[in-house]
Amino acid sequence: MKTDRTKLNRAKKRLEELKGFYWHLAAYIGVNSFITISTIIGRMSNGASFLEVLDFGTFAVWFFWGIGLFFHGMKVFSHNPIFSKAWEERQIQKYIEKDKQQAEKFR
Numbered sequence: 001m002k003t004d005r006t007k008l009n010r011a012k013k014r015l016e017e018l019k020g021f022y023w024h025l026a027a028y029i030g031v032n033s034f035i036t037i038s039t040i041i042g043r044m045s046n047g048a049s050f051l052e053v054l055d056f057g058t059f060a061v062w063f064f065w066g067i068g069l070f071f072h073g074m075k076v077f078s079h080n081p082i083f084s085k086a087w088e089e090r091q092i093q094k095y096i097e098k099d100k101q102q103a104e105k106f107r
Contacts, residue, residue: 021076028069032062 036058043053056063 017076021072024069024072028065032065035061 039058040050040053043058044050
């Protein structure tokens with residue numbers, strides 16, 4: 001009974017994380033589209049040509065916010081190349097072996 005409740009709570013937490021990521025993605029697309037279109041229209045109304053408007057400054061928010069969105073996605077979708085499951089297992093085994101060696105000293 002308790003394990004079913006625990007599984008349900010984990011599933012709900014996972015769902016909230018996914019919803020949070022998708023809302024973040026929707027905000028990223030919506031806000032950045034508005035900023036980019038406003039920037040292009042504003043610069044072009046001041047006499048700049050379309051190609052002059054397309055510089056890094058126009059897309060900088062997409063880039064920097066995209067970095068944050070990328071790491072949010074990595075966290076939500078459980079992809080961590082640095083601290084992978086294999087790394088965690090190796091660390092656990094290392095600590096188990098260390099504890100065994102410490103216990104052997106006192107026998």
